[in-house]
Amino acid sequence: MLQVNLERIKSDILTLAEIGRNKEDRGIYRMAFTDADIEAKRWLSDRIVAADLEHAVDGAVNVSGVLEGSTDQPRVMVGSHIDTVPCAGALDGTLGVVVGLECLRRLKEEGRQLKRTLELIAFSDEEGRFGGMFGSQSLCGHINPERLATMKDLDGVLLQDELRRHDYDPMAALDAARDPESIASYLELHIEQGPVLDRVHKSLGIVDEITGLFSWSVWLRGEANHAGTTPMEMRNDAFMGLADFAHEVPRILEENGSQRSRATIGKAQILPGAANTVPGLVEFSLDVRDTSEVILDDLSSAFRKALSAIARRRNLMFEFEQKSYLAPVGCSEVVVHELMEQANKLGIDFLAMPSGAAHDAQIMGRMVPVGMVFVPSKNGQSHSPAEWTAWADIGAGANVMLNTLIGLADDL
Ligand SMILES: [Zn+2]
Structure with missing residues (x-):
């Protein structure tokens, strides 16, 4: 040869x-x-x-x-x-x-x-x-x-x-x-x-x-408040919503993904971003990949559902925008x-x-x-x-x- x-x-x-x-x-x-x-x-x-x-x-x-x-x-x-x-x-x-x-x-x-x-x-x-x-x-x-x-x-x-x-x-x-x-x-x-x-x-x-992949920008909107005067049960803490979501990512991949699925939150911003203020807003990225278009679709709806549920539980508003999609x-x-x-x-x-x-x-x-x-x-x-x-x-x-x-x- x-x-x-x-x-x-x-x-x-x-x-x-x-x-x-x-x-x-x-x-x-x-x-x-x-x-x-x-x-x-x-x-x-x-x-x-x-x-x-x-x-x-x-x-x-x-x-x-x-x-x-x-x-x-x-x-x-x-x-x-x-x-x-x-x-x-x-x-x-x-x-x-x-x-x-x-x-x-x-x-x-x-x-x-x-x-x-x-x-x-x-x-x-x-x-x-x-x-x-x-x-x-x-x-x-x-x-x-x-x-x-x-x-x-x-x-x-x-x-x-x-x-x-x-x-x-x-x-x-x-x-x-x-x-x-x-x-x-x-x-x-x-x-x-x-x-x-x-x-x-x-x-x-x-x-x-x-x-293939899709990437989103996600916003969870709560209410910014004083870290000392706002009791824990009266908060709409946007960061807690992100923390809940991050913990759910492995479960979502296990239930709706494949061996080849990947999901990454690579960028996050907490606002207003002060040590003594309950976060009123988090903005973060979500990058999701798989080799099957059907699985990508399933993952997309599973992530949407999870974010809506967390938003309801935590009294937050949830919005997202798809930034890119590659089949x-x-x-x-x-x-x-x-x-x-x-x-x-x-x-x-x-x-x-x-x-x-x-x-x-x-x-x-x-x-x-x-x-x-x-x-x-x-x-x-x-x-x-x-x-x-x-x-x-x-x-x-x-x-x-x-x-x-x-x-x-x-x-x-
Ligand atoms: Zn190259």
Whole structure:
């Protein structure tokens, strides 16, 4: 079986890690459309040209490398992203892009022409400087002129200004949309960003489902009063409502959720926020995830019921607003089967697992068949300079990707 050149992957990862590196905290700052991100896109373009692959950049500044197939059948795509969060590590999506590049490069130098065209793609702004998944959403046609004109980062910098600063036409992102019929499947390798593979000592995770999520802002409104003069039984203490609710979360997951359900209260504010005042208002976030849409619906009504009951009992008013909703996406059975078969042939022990984080594959999965592969994150760490994966595990994942791409592109 054809194998990747791991030394080349190493050297690409280490070279890219120097683009946007901060000397003091050793973190990588390659947020979307910063100078460092554009430099990394240029670097990638150069590598694509040097490998004698066709090079293309679309209207959303997604960078592609193409290995033409012998037929005009729908293409197989492979990729991820090279933008980072602030103070990032060297791998995250970058690993998926470098591995994809190596797969195409390896085939090119072997002189292998497959039946389907293979395309490597590095998507723009996956990490969310301007909201996240900008590149994959553009490719799937989810972007409109109003969003393009108003998207901004946390400092108020408009995406369109940032694109113009680098001589890109912001409205061109509308032309990045592809015909779903032109794509047979999309494959993404990513670090797990969780502790599971590291704990069970497996080199590879084959994702079967990508989790969906809803997130709410919740308000429990009581009455702010003096902490000394208001007797305990005469209080409408908003924080006590939140405390009751937090205790009910495990029960709700047990009764209405699955093994794959997660619920998190990650942010809370008590108002007016004085030590000697009974809290009159709590505002908190609720992030709920599962791989089944039906279970997400059940959880949503169970959480609503629990909050209403607590509000009644504690004499509080309950309100909530849904801030975001992402439907779960099942990975393609054909792609999952091919990944497992290649892993077995290569003698690589894998774990079938869900993806708990959102990736470009989740956006792509609504339009075309997708597959995802995870490699272990040491101690589950990611989005920090401590992020790491053993080279041997990277090699294992890359070889499974290479042979799966061959399998998918030569299946006619
Ligand atoms: Zn990522």
